[in-house]
Each structure stands twice: as C-alpha cells, then as structure tokens.
Amino acid sequence: CTIDQARNWALHVAKSQRLDALLMLDADCAxxxxxxxxxPRILDGAAVAALVVQGRDGRPNLGMHPGEIGTxxxxxxxxxxxxxxxxxxxxxxDDGSAVRVGEDIGFCRQVIAHGRTVDVVEAxxxxxxxxxxxxxxxxxxxxxLRDGAPHRAVETSNG
Numbered sequence: 001c002t003i004d005q006a007r008n009w010a011l012h013v014a015k016s017q018r019l020d021a022l023l024m025l026d027a028d029c030a031x032x033x034x035x036x037x038x039x040p041r042i043l044d045g046a047a048v049a050a051l052v053v054q055g056r057d058g059r060p061n062l063g064m065h066p067g068e069i070g071t072x073x074x075x076x077x078x079x080x081x082x083x084x085x086x087x088x089x090x091x092x093x094d095d096g097s098a099v100r101v102g103e104d105i106g107f108c109r110q111v112i113a114h115g116r117t118v119d120v121v122e123a124x125x126x127x128x129x130x131x132x133x134x135x136x137x138x139x140x141x142x143x144x145l146r147d148g149a150p151h152r153a154v155e156t157s158n159g
Contacts, residue, residue, distance in 0.1 A: 004103045007071065007088040015078045022076045029053050029072040031125040038075035038121060047080035047116035048108065053125045063105040067118035071104040073125060080116050 007024065014022040021042055025034065031051050041049035052060045053072040061070030071088075081087060087110060088103040101109070108118045 002090075004086065004088045004090050007103060007107075008086050011076065011078070011081065011087055012085060014076075015081065019078050022078055024071045024074040024076065026072045028129045029125060029127055031073055031123055033123075034073060035075070037123045038073075041119040041121065042075055042077045045117065046119040047077050047111050048074060049119040049121055050074035051121050051123050051125050053127050056127060056129075061104075062120070063108065067112050067120065068105045068108045069118065069120050070102070071107070072127070074104075081111070083110070083114055 010024070011022055021039075023034070023038075031037070031053075034051070037051060038049040050069045050071065051073040052062065053070065054060055061072055062068060088107050090099055090103045091101040091106060092098065093100050111118050
C-alpha cells in the first residue's frame with residue numbers, strides 16, 4: 001500500500017462515516033497538546049490545520065508557497081473536502097525517476113485551489129528516528145501509477 005493510498009483510504013473512511021475531522025499523525029512525529037493547537041483552527045473555519053515539523057535534515061516540512069505543508073501532524077475538516085478522490089497523489093517527473101510533488105503538498109494545493117484554507121501552525125514538534133523515509137519509484141511508471149494504481153514503490157520506515 002502506498003502512502004497515497006493509505007491517506008486516501010483514511011480520508012475516505014472518515015468522510016463515509018461522517019466524522020467531523022481526521023487527524024493524520026505520522027508514527028515518527030509527535031507534539032504536546034496536538035489537538036489544542038489544531039482544533040481551534042478547524043473550528044474557526046480552516047479546512048486543514050497542520051503543525052510545522054522539522055525534518056531529519058533540519059528543514060521544516062513546508063512547501064514553496066503559503067499553505068503548503070507536510071501531513072506529519074495534520075487535522076482535516078472532513079466536510080470541507082467536497083471534491084472527489086484522489087485527494088492525495090504523488091506527482092512524479094515525466095520519466096518517473098523522481099518525485100515532482102509529494103502527496104501532502106499536492107493535497108494542500110487542492111485544498112487551496114478549491115477555495116479552502118490551510119492553516120500552518122508553529123508549535124513544539126519532534127521527528128523521531130534515525131532512518132529517512134525513502135520513496136523509490138518503480139522503473140515502469142505509467143499514468144495509472146500516477147493516478148493511484150498499485151505499484152512496487154518502496155518506503156522504508158524507522159525500523
């Protein structure tokens with residue numbers, strides 16, 4: 001299962017069960033009082049609120065533009081996501097050899113394109129572990145893969 005599929009499945013299940021919000025919390029990310037930081041932003045009308053997490057390289061999980069942030073610690077207002085899936089979709093380069101846009105930044109771009117707000121929240125966070133997550137696209141990348149079809153990409157975890 002790819003990270004794209006896992007995130008899409010989680011949001012699909014949350015929406016189909018009519019949950020108010022979905023907390024995405026990567027296993028290697030932590031913060032004290034996560035909901036105390038994020039829930040007020042959702043209650044104030046944001047579609048998404050996420051905490052800035054420092055990567056293992058010391059850089060924050062922010063995209064190039066305002067409102068673009070990684071999903072390491074993210075709260076999603078399920079009702080605000082009104083367009084069809086896939087919501088999370090990794091975009092690869094034309095030859096499939098590298099990631100052009102990660103699934104999390106792509107999701108934020110969709111939220112913004114649909115006129116919704118992504119609140120980026122600064123608070124104490126931690127990114128645990130000694131191993132980096134590595135995305136290795138399969139050699140035979142097709143349009144179906146980019147649209148979320150199963151593939152043989154590899155992700156390694158912290159252990």
